[in-house]
Amino acid sequence: MSAQLDISNVSKIYPGRRGEDGIHALQDVSLKINKGEFISLLGPSGCGKSTLLSIVAGFQTVSDGFILQNDRELVGPSSTRTVVFQNYALFGWMTIQKNVEFGLKAKGVPATARARRARELLASVRLSGFEDKYPHEISGGMKQRAAIARALAPDPEILLMDEPFGALDAQTRVLLQEEIARISTEAGKTVLFVTHGIDEAVFLADRVIVMSPRPGRVRQEVVVPLPRPRTAEMRADPWFVSTVNELWETLKPDWQKEEKQ
């Protein structure tokens, strides 16, 4: 069976401003992702993670190479690929329920079915009882839960997440990591999850793709043998601990360079 997503020799150069060189964000990135796989894309800031994610989302074009989704060239955004950002702008003037329904309305789903589906999704991210709240009335963690429900609403094949828990406090982040591991498995979604958190990348993924600093390339791939569902105790698993340490040793020089800049 061919991969659901086939990223083939993708390079990206952002054009420079007049008289300046362009920014070489990605160089020859190839990555095949199978249906239902959870892939963490790990690397220091500026290595092109968000660029790759937004190319897969269809928001940016490649400078070279191509991407296939189910053997067809991927062009432009699609409701088969939805995105959760760090600061997902939920519509402030809509209730949580209406925010989740939004993508279904665009797809022409009738009102009753829409309402039912949104309630189911909100229950799956444990937000039952908060349907009628507005975004400013709920916590950051709850907003990200709502953003996940909204991204799942059109029943996408692929969920794209760009540092979705980056703005949350450490405890909430751990809770949401466990949630997204559970939800993506239950819903059978393929996930491409961008993070600079080593621990988070390993905890969530079937495979961790480690990127090098600019221009971003795939430098290493780590297959994670931990079973699912992923649970908190796995962070103490000897394999987990030593893998996180090894990745830290690999990535440390990049972080040190980043810090000096």
Ligand SMILES: Nc1ncnc2c1ncn2[C@@H]1O[C@H](COP(=O)(O)OP(=O)(O)O)[C@@H](O)[C@H]1O
């Ligand atoms: N729209 C853009 N125009 C020009 N340069 C960009 C744009 N987006 C990102 N870049 C540059 O491309 C490089 C990679 O950025 P990005 O993909 O955001 O990395 P990451 O998400 O890993 O931090 C950075 O040097 C960044 O400044």
Ligand SMILES: [Mg+2]
């Ligand atoms: Mg980024």
